[in-house]
Amino acid sequence: MAGTTLDESTIPVIRGRFEGELLEPGDGGYDEARTVFNAMIDRRPRLIVRCSGAADVVAGILLARETSLPLAVKGGGHGVNGHAVCDDGIMLDLSPLKRIDVDPEARIARAQAGVTWGEFDAATQAHGLATTGGRITTTGIAGLTLGAGSGWLERMYGYTSHNLVAAEMVTADGQLVRASEDENADLFWGLRGGGGNFGVVTHFEYRLHEVGPMVTGGMILWPLEQAGEVLRFYRDWIEAAPDEISGGAAVVTAPPEGSVPTELQGKPVFAVIPISFGDPELLRPIREYGTPFADLTGPMPYVEVQKLMDAGSPWGFRNYWKAEAVQEFSDELVDLVLEHGKGVGSPFDACFFQPLGGALDRIPAAATAINPSAGKWFLHVFGIWETEEEAESEMAWVRRWGELMEPYARAGVPLTFSADTGDERVRATFGDEKYARLVALKDKYDPENLFRLNQNIKPS
Template sequence: MTTAQPRPGALGEATLGELAEALRGELIRPDDPGYDEARSIWNGAHDRRPALIVRCHGVADVLKAVEFARSEGLPLAVRGGAHSIPGFSTVDDGLVLDLSPMNGIRVDPARRTVTAQGGCLWRDVDAETQAFGLAVTGGLVSSTGIAGFTLGGGVGWLVRRCGLTCDNLVGADIVTADGRYLHVSEDEHPELLWALRGGGGNFGVVTSFEFRLHEVGPTVFAGLVFYHGEHAEQVLRGYRTAVSGAPDELTTLVNMTTAPPAPFLPAEVHGKPIVAVAGLWSGRPEDGDAATRPFRELAPVVVDLFSPMPYTAMQTILDPLWPRGMWNYFRSAFFDDLDDATTGALIRSYANVPNPLTELHVHHLGGAMGRVPADATAFAARNHDFILNVVARSADADGFPAAREWARGATEVLGPDAATYVNFTGEGGEDRVRAAYPKDTYERLAAIKDTYDPTNLFHLNQNIRPSTTH
């Protein structure tokens, strides 16, 4: 890439003083109190030491940070919710542009839209939109940032009814590599809007997002049902049948995991293989019991936690299982059918999990997501009914390499050419990025990259390289 390399020691006190004085937000340096806290991210597998952290309090700060990184030749990492699995929200010896203070939200209930700044988390957006009985497809863990989640696609509990998060992106404000501040919509820079709908963080710093909202909640019928791990194959076969008749209002997934020491699970299953089917019915709550029942009778039940609940409760129900600081590596593969071969491969991977924190998630897709034309957005993987998301975790470095290799093997058995999901990609190699996009989509993204970031300033992402760097 042609982005200038950092110049260690070249940043003088006067230069840094001018930057600090120009900011409304905060400039944090390695010797400052709170630096270690400020540099940490959710994924403990990445321990980087940036030269500078700029906590932006507004668009003016973003403009100054981008200009400073470009003029000083510093690698630039953009941080929203800091959940980047490959660690792209931090960098050694570069500048971290931290959007977390920018968390303003404005709901327009009459137009059914919400405008949210780039530092917002999904719990922030859900709290505001649910005050009006509205929602957009959001993250399964509420501490996830809206920015990276949206730009990579956005698969959540409303994906079958409302589509991907990026399908509901109707406008955005963005700071580009050359310091322009643009509003993007179907009428203004529509090609850039197309790229933001699934093309990742390649094209600039998105300072605010405008989403189309849908009537959801405040009460939904949702939850989890647990089965003994020994019945995993029976559950998968039954799940294949159950989803074949599922309406769009129902989104579900199968999680093959190890039972945590959670109070809602009997003590005798703690630490043992267990299979959970989780789901959310967003239709009339009184219809939810019947709609979800086929998924709650797949095998002898350990415990059934499906019930009417607030939408915000389902959006946070998994939070305790995803604390900050664990070492995480994710892998993904789209596939078309839970046939015998696929089921067998999943069962074999499940039988060889390297530690109790590793998991296999089978998400049912289709519905509204599948009805969007493949070329309507940069997220083109529309014609698959399922996605396998493989979660490799460890409490620390011990055992992490083995978990990572297991995750790679678990997706490769579905085929070396299987499409991958940008948001569940644990590394940023070019082969993984190209696996996320069909050839025509990738080439169109590269052309847009040439227009808005020809020097690849924004390369800490699932990188679409401009043609000038090839």
């Protein structure tokens, strides 16, 4: 069927090749399946394959080749750049693939590609185990793992990719392959940080660690006037803190809640999310610093810590983000990002400051495609708003942040945080040496660039 076109005569035949549902425009469930996290993305695939297993992934890849239609791959649909969905092409929707098997003895979890972090954490925490996972429960394990994967446990156990022990992937020519340290080791190296460039991953296997189930976490809030002083203290404290201390800091809008004084509600405030995976007393220095107007920290289950940022990142809003790595979070930079933070517009906008360090400094750089030299902090700006009318001012605010950061930024923010997708940005994510190795891998596994709707590594 080379040169196949999708029309009324071919679709009924093609349906027989798939176990899962096929959705066309107008079908029930079509709009739900094509909807992704970022409401700025409104694309209409010609066909959506609701995959029921690896066989559907194989059939979908072969169909894309036959029809020469673009192929998009959706895990959890959280990619802010919206690559998971395409216009007029074929979309492989992996979200029905929800199986998770936990082996508590071996401390391994095997999960299918449609699982989200909320689902993964629930399954592993039933055994008191976890691995580094995304900070929002609705994020997919698939895109996050392939793009490095940053989470609250990273200062103890590294990024999510560092905890990947194997993956099963369908290649551009429809072969199901396994990648681990012992099988297709070159592919395994590239899957850990190189994104969805080499094929469609159907299963991920992760190393698990004893975590919780109770840990200490929450949020502390200070008026913005104290932010400069508190952020400097926080920076110095966390840079010297043991690996069990994690979290981040942010300028956010204070919610209209009882714990927030009326005069601060709806205003930008300074927040620290401190987390201790060890002794709760380790959080005392930051809890006692300055005069916060709310200290909402305490013992809580790890699965609740994983939900701390959910309310600030709801589905169905428009998103425009940037992130940069810096080696030194200098006083000058602290002042700059806080001044910019005062300009938050929508109640969901935020400037987020993420300390790295701990295990991330010790994991051998050569083990994965991830750029090890990105820096000591990731600084983020999140524009998240509701209506089309706000788009111009929100995007200008985020772009301005990008300009301000230019003199300080170092290349190497992992793909998961890099919403920009230009070729130079992708190359800089890895550095020249690792990029060249990734291009060689692309030449081997996808020389025709079938998997190009992503932060693309182009074959030579």
